[in-house]
Amino acid sequence: MGAGHDHHGSVANAAHRHRGRLWTAFALLAALMLVEAATAVVTGSLALLSDAGHMFTDVLGIGMALAAITAARRADRDPQRTFGLYRLEVLAALANAVLLSGVAVYVLIEAVRRFGDPPEVSTGPMLVVAVLGLLANVVAFALLREGAQESINLRGAYLEVLGDLLGSLGVIGAALLIAGTGWWWADPAVAVAIALFILPRTWRLGRAAVRILVQAAPEHLQVTAVHDRLVAVPGVAEVHDLHVWTLTSGMEVASAHLTMHPGAEVGTVLAAARSALHEDFHIEHATLQIEPGAAPGACGAIEW
Template identity: 75%
Template structure:
């Protein structure tokens, strides 16, 4: 049957092979989340609290990513889950985006409340903790960067760490200015900047997750081009009921009905169609229904 019948191998490429790096990032961020939260309470810094809040979503997000990968692996072979539980990583990514939105909105509201009467902030401890947090975020960023290109689940954690990295830089700048000038209003300004920086990236992540969940065609694929390519396969006279969607990260799938010429060899048509989908569009799993020309009118469109 050609390409694309090993769902387990594809899922492993998309998420499970990054499991060790996710665990390393999880432990690192969890430790520094506690450090920053305690330091934020001691110093009174909203910027530091904002950074700790983003680290908290990192811990939850990476934890959900690990749970999704483990659940998907356990579900392989379950006859009632023919595609496993690969969608769990998409749900985890969407949950990460919702958490990030919540944290960003809270920080923005709290920052506005502080502008009129900025509280005193201990700049020295704030600066020390921010530097340590920056180091932790750089290490986590390097751990997750490669996986973010392959898995939407890992990408969610990666974006959170990226936001934290810039947040730590902002906190360092704020601590330095406060120490030199006593401009305590810089603290809520940096907190707002961190929130505004992460919101567009969070929206992009949420949008990508929702597109997968509603089974929209992948943005990088031109569905009419897919249909035209299948129609160009020797022996195919018509292509209809074509559907292309993303099951999970790295797993674009398709289904289609192919009307074939009477003299065409069905096996050759199927093989050529699968090769075309794989080579031209990187679709590794396709369910293709072959129909004789006489039955074309009997195959009506779905009405859901």
């Protein structure tokens, strides 16, 4: 039997490549979060408090993302951590989803209470801070947009910034409506709209993180297609014990046992199988075990 191992160590982690943008977004949003929170307390605006709460989870989420990226890179130097600490990125994304869901639920509960007796809101400071928050979120949105397509961690921060951006627009609209009509219900109404907009997106983020943590096959990849492609490799008679999962964003992993036709060359089969996985499915890390076709029972059945 032979084994093949393919690990492209030069492939940079997606989140790590965007670390500088994360730091910029972190500093910008942290400053605006403090301003929004203080203004929300002074003005009594639930919509502004909701926006500040979402911005808090942005800051916390980006901070966790940065910590996870740093830890994952340093873990590469520890021989006991054979896969590093890349899963920390996924855990940070899951924590992000839970935190943001908690803030949204709190805002919904508080808004329901306020609908019965809406308090007066000071719209001047509320409007000024909402405009500043909008500008900050536009900048952060632009910084994170590219990385959100590559990293689940950055996607979590990106979704939160998107929610905040729309939240700032809602707060501006509520402030103008209250100032123009005196309709105090606009404040909790906007808070509810922000919460209902962001909840489904955080649940999808949490679901994606859980799929990675339970080592389910990536949604965009059919395991049967991987199996059929490996069987089609010249010299391969059968494929079994095939497993495909995601280590972290942009890092798909596979392992499989390949039974060879008699007379097939091990090195040639391994090279062709690794090339097929890389080119057809973008699987950068594959561990393949080769089994001679004339050795029945060489691979014992494994119960998972």
